[in-house]
Structures are given as C-alpha cells and as structure tokens.
Amino acid sequence: MKGAQPTFSTPDLSHIKSADYEHVYEPAEDSFLMLDALESEYAFLNQLQPSICVEVGSGSGVCITFLAQCLGPSAFYMCTDLNPAAARLSQATGRQNNVLVQPVTCDLTSALEHRLKGQIDVLLFNPPYVVTPSSEVGSRGIEASWAGGEKGREVTDRFLPSVSHLLSSKDEIEDMMMTAGFQMTVVNTRKAGREHLSVLKFTRVT
Numbered sequence: 001m002k003g004a005q006p007t008f009s010t011p012d013l014s015h016i017k018s019a020d021y022e023h024v025y026e027p028a029e030d031s032f033l034m035l036d037a038l039e040s041e042y043a044f045l046n047q048l049q050p051s052i053c054v055e056v057g058s059g060s061g062v063c064i065t066f067l068a069q070c071l072g073p074s075a076f077y078m079c080t081d082l083n084p085a086a087a088r089l090s091q092a093t094g095r096q097n098n099v100l101v102q103p104v105t106c107d108l109t110s111a112l113e114h115r116l117k118g119q120i121d122v123l124l125f126n127p128p129y130v131v132t133p134s135s136e137v138g139s140r141g142i143e144a145s146w147a148g149g150e151k152g153r154e155v156t157d158r159f160l161p162s163v164s165h166l167l168s169s170k171d172e173i174e175d176m177m178m179t180a181g182f183q184m185t186v187v188n189t190r191k192a193g194r195e196h197l198s199v200l201k202f203t204r205v206t
C-alpha cells in the first residue's frame with residue numbers, strides 16, 4: 001500500500017544469556033520506548049538518508065541494531081559504551097541480526113570526536129537517569145546503566161554540549177533561515193545518482 005508505515009520487529013536477543021545481564025543493561029521499558037520512537041520516526045529517518053548513525057551507551061545493542069534493521073545497510077552504524085562488556089555485546093547483537101555494528105569502548109563520544117566531527121547524521125542516547133550519589137557515576141560496570149548522579153542528569157548534562165559539533169550540518173540552511181524568522185519544510189527529496197536533491201519550502205513565522 002502506497003505510503004504505509006512499515007513495521008519492524010524487535011531484534012533477536014536470543015544469543016544473550018541471563019548471566020550477561022549481570023554485567024550489561026537488560027532492555028527494559030526505556031529501551032522499548034526508544035524502539036517505538038525510532039519506528040514512529042521512520043519516515044523522517046529514512047528521508048534523511050543517513051550515512052553515519054551512532055548510539056551512545058548502547059548496552060545490549062538493541063537500539064542501534066533496531067535502527068540498522070529499519071534503515072538498512074546504506075548507512076554505517078557505530079556505538080559507544082563505557083562498559084566494555086556492553087560494547088562487545090552490542091556488536092554480537094548486530095551480528096545475530098545480520099547487521100554490522102561497530103562498537104567502541106569509551107566515555108560518551110570521546111573516541112569519535114575528532115574523526116566524526118560534524119559527520120553524524122543520527123545520534124541516539126538512552127542515558128542513565130536514576131538519582132544517585134555522584135560517586136556512583138562513571139563506573140565501567142552495570143552501575144553505569146542507571147547511575148545518573150545529582151538530579152539523575154550528570155551524564156546527560158555532559159553529553160548534550162557535544163551534540164551540536166558532532167551532528168552533520170545538513171540543517172545549516174534551516175538554522176540560517178530560522179534565525180531569519182523562517183520555518184523550513186522539506187517538500188520532496190529524491191536520490192539522483194550520487195546527488196540528494198531536495199525541494200525546500202520556507203514560510204515566515206515571525
């Protein structure tokens with residue numbers, strides 16, 4: 001049916017043993033909420049035609065693998081985690097679901113910042129958000145899954161300032177026009193050989 005929203009299945013996690021979840025975050029309500037959001041944003045993500053997608057704090061790899069299943073092999077999928085067991089498991093989850101996920105063990109995006117500056121098209125993060133003493137934040141074990149420190153925001157607050165220089169600048173024109181008081185809508189896009197063509201509509205909002 002023309003224009004129908006495709007549906008996607010939750011990645012196969014049958015390779016993960018219950019003992020693995022003693023070391024790595026087991027997908028829970030928050031993970032599944034992220035999958036639902038990715039599915040409902042599918043049209044937007046697909047139209048973006050991303051080249052590089054990154055998940056920070058990938059845990060079991062369920063979210064980045066789902067994204068790779070939704071968008072297919074034309075993009076490169078990477079993930080980071082402070083917990084080395086999570087980075088390894090994320091790669092295994094990709095493999096289990098026939099998608100390639102490149103893991104990096106590092107704090108937030110620290111290992112990517114030079115090479116991928118301004119090149120990441122899709123950046124996901126389901127951060128630890130439980131209020132805990134600050135001293136519990138930043139472990140390389142399972143505690144890193146939930147320990148959010150003061151107000152549950154310590155990890156998120158360190159992550160957010162890096163977003164603007166990591167993300168690709170496809171919306172530079174939009175930023176420029178928003179500053180000038182216009183809203184931008186992408187009316188139509190088409191891939192023509194190596195070119196991505198778009199018709200952009202600007203409407204004055206202020």
Ligand SMILES: C[S@@+](CC[C@H](N)C(=O)[O-])C[C@H]1O[C@@H](n2cnc3c(N)ncnc32)[C@H](O)[C@@H]1O
Binds near residue numbers: 056057059086
């Ligand atoms: C709530 S879990 C989410 C896991 C997975 N994305 C999901 O949705 O099921 C948060 C993840 O972030 C990782 N993490 C916490 N602090 C981090 C940091 N500073 N840098 C990278 N990863 C971090 C944890 O190890 C954990 O895997």
